[in-house]
Amino acid sequence: MTTLNGLPAHVLLVHAIVVLLPLAALLLVLCALWPAARRKLAGPNAALAVLVLILVPITTDAGEWLERRVPTTPLVRAHTELGDTAVYAAIAVAALALVIWWRHRESTYPEDNGPKRVLRLPVPRRTFLAPRSTPVTAVIAVAAILIGGAAAYDIYRIGDSGAQASWQGQFSAAPAPRSGHR
Template identity: 85%
Template sequence: MTTLNGLPAHILLVHAIVVLLPLAALLLVLCTLWPAARRKLAGPNAVLAVLVLILVPVTTDAGEWLERRVAATPLVRAHTELGDTAVYSAIAVAALALVVWWRHRESAFPDEGGPRRVLRLPAPRRTLLAPRSTPVTIVLAVAAIVVAGGATYDIYRIGDSGAQASWQGQFSATPAPRGGHR
């Protein structure tokens, strides 16, 4: 993707990443720590995180297209290098969001310790992610907080470097004169 409505696609797509990746990270933490949020938001957040994961390479590809059409400066190069790290943050958030969703899904299975009929014993269901294990829950919570914090910080750094590359030296500290106003 190169342009949208006459503007470089990157400068439009990047706004989606700046909003949606930290949102998915925040929802990941909420879903990991708060069972009521998990029940309602684990599935939608997994979908959101996967969509962001798909959108990041589209955005970075559009950024590479734009990079070939602007002056090669150290700030642009720094932004481009930092931008390539966004996919790792998106992978981590999406992977953990999927784990939290799957684990919630597994916790919906009925307990195997309940009464069983003598004639028909239900086949035990396997749970891969130990949905009722407190230590696993704690590990996931810590991982979610670390990944969410790291992803948010990564997006901040990438966005700041892009703003520096775009705006440094491009404006005046004093207001420009306006016609007809005093």
């Protein structure tokens, strides 16, 4: 994808990443630490994190297309190099969001909708991610805080370097004269 509505696609797609990846990271931490949030948001956050993981390479490719069409400067190079790290942040957030969702899924049993006169005992399902283990939950919570914080910081650094590359030296501290205004 190179352009959208006549504009470089990167300058539009990047806004989705700047908003959605930190949002997925925040929800990751909430789901890891707060069981009520986990019950309601683990599934939607896993879907959001996977969507972001799909959008990051599309945005990066659009950025590489744009990079070949602007003057090469140290700021553009720095932004490009930092931008390549976003996929790692997105992978980590998506992987842990999926783990949290799967563990939550493993911790719940489906309701028995069979006849009421037949006594049915719940049949334990095989679990893979120790959904009832407090130590595993604690490790996942710490990992969520570290991964979520690192992802938010990475996106901040990438965004700041992009803003520096785009705007440094491109505006005046004094207002520009307006034609037709008094």
